[in-house]
Amino acid sequence: MAVRLPFAWMVCLRYLREGRMQTLLILAGVTGGVAVIIFLTTLISQLQVSIIDKTLGSQAHIVIRAPQAVNRTSLPPDSTAAIIQPRAQRLRGVDQWASVAQLAAQTPGVLAVSPMVSGAGFAARADASQSVALMGVDATAFQRIVRMPKYLQNGQFDVSGTNTVIGIELAKDLGLAVGDKLRLVTMDGRDDLFSVAGIFDIGNRDLNRRWVFTSIKVAQSLLNLPGGITQIDLRVADLFAADATARQLQAQTGLTVDSWMQTNAQLLSALNSQSMSNNLIRFFVTVIVAVGIASVLVVSVVQKQKEIGILRAMGASPWRIMSVFLLQGGLYGLVGSALGSGLALALLNFFAKITRNADGSALVNGELELSVVVSACALALGVGLLAAVLPARRAARLDPVQAIRV
């Protein structure tokens, strides 16, 4: 024998070969299970990333605003009735916004901070006019929140001086092209003439019609908020920690702080139920694989009962016997997960070929994430070993005399 195989390996491999049919069947089971887990996990995480990207690509993860103005009443405590009408919310700046922005920037997990002045206005050209959302931003800072260059159809994202960037729908409505002039008017009659520096298509018709970007200074003067800003946009590293970060900032500043998780509650619950169903499927597949391995090994121990007795009589310790079956379970898991990873890769590539987005791009890419593969393999190995524990212990505890007599 060229290779010096330790006892447990030698016996285990021989048993696997002897029970070819069992080995093949259980390997097919583990392979299928691991493939399903890897395939589903990869698919769902890719789809989630693309959904999140589509939805959150055009919005800030966290928005800090001035608190809503509320009525302060001085009614006597024993008063029984009062009619309190909610106050009209006039445009208000964020108090001390510069220090709030600095605080936000220093908060762990926050990647980018962008102050914005926004309010209602009209865009007018010749006889045509459209109501728009005026958004005064710092071009560099804002591009860290929303990747505007990605969405630009024409021109560039330049809001310096009296340049403005508008959406493609507004450009259509008003017949504008890059370089054309456009008048922006606010409710109290302030207005100015702008030239269109860029036209964007953010993938949402309504936003393409409503969003008009200018510089902060210009927006401040148009909206009569000198030196003030109306909201601070944040981008965070961990999307799903956005809510916690928002709560923390709210507690620190006393301002209204909303995360995307609140403003897109439905998306969040859809993502959550997707993840949950994925976890459920993974759980059940894992349980089924474990039960499969365990049952094959239980049968194997019963079949080999006599041989186990002989080995014990020849001096094999209970631990040696146990290791034979543990190894068998571990091998089922390990080999099954290697094959399963291959199958998952094939499935994913197949799926990437047959499914397309509306724009013809691939819905998923046929690549496996190493971490998913490694964790699935570790899971399969662990499950294999764990499933083998009971049968292996049973084998180890066989009384040699009884076992041989069978």
Place this chain on the structure above:
Amino acid sequence: MTSIIELHQIRKSYGMGTPVVTEVLHGIDLSIREGEFAALTGPSGSGKSTLLNLIGLLEKPTSGQILVGGQDTEGLDDAAVTALRGRAIGFIFQFHHLLPGFTALENVMMPSIIDAGWPTTAAKEAALRLLEQVGLKDAADKRPSQLSGGMQQRVAVARALSLSPRLILADEPTGNLDTHSANDIFELLQSVNQQQQSACLIVTHDPALASRCARQIQIVDGQLVPAPGLS
């Protein structure tokens, strides 16, 4: 000559903790000496197999003392007893009990593989020599199912010899064979006993075989009785 194994006042009961306790062995004193060739005879149900299992350290006595090479086995844990058994004692069973998935050579090597943890070249050479000794050199790569009953039992003898145990326990090694093969096996055991100086204890029903052994131990109803021709 020194004793390989000594039994002092061995009692063995089955069904302990149940209303029906059956004592199978009633205080056995026995010692097997180095290089001895002994037969253990007795009618069915007399406790032969139980006694053999106790000597082979496969079972533990209910009371009494078993010394192997002067060492008391009382209180040894399972792993220690297993290791002692593996090295000191070779078994030959009535039905060959070879491992069906392994070749004759691998079966013979198995005790040394178990002992060393892996197969060594030396173990392979030793196993080949043993197969040659039992006249089965050419059958080294055959599976047990490809061998006749007599050949299987010879492989089993070779296997029992593989760690050069000081004691070979044979439980009716010829019980399952025709007269000719039975005689072969018996003579093989005799030659092993003479060449290797391993003590042999052979359980047998056959008075003719028993009479050819140097020492005869007879057990009746769980007690040793003086046998005719006791040396």
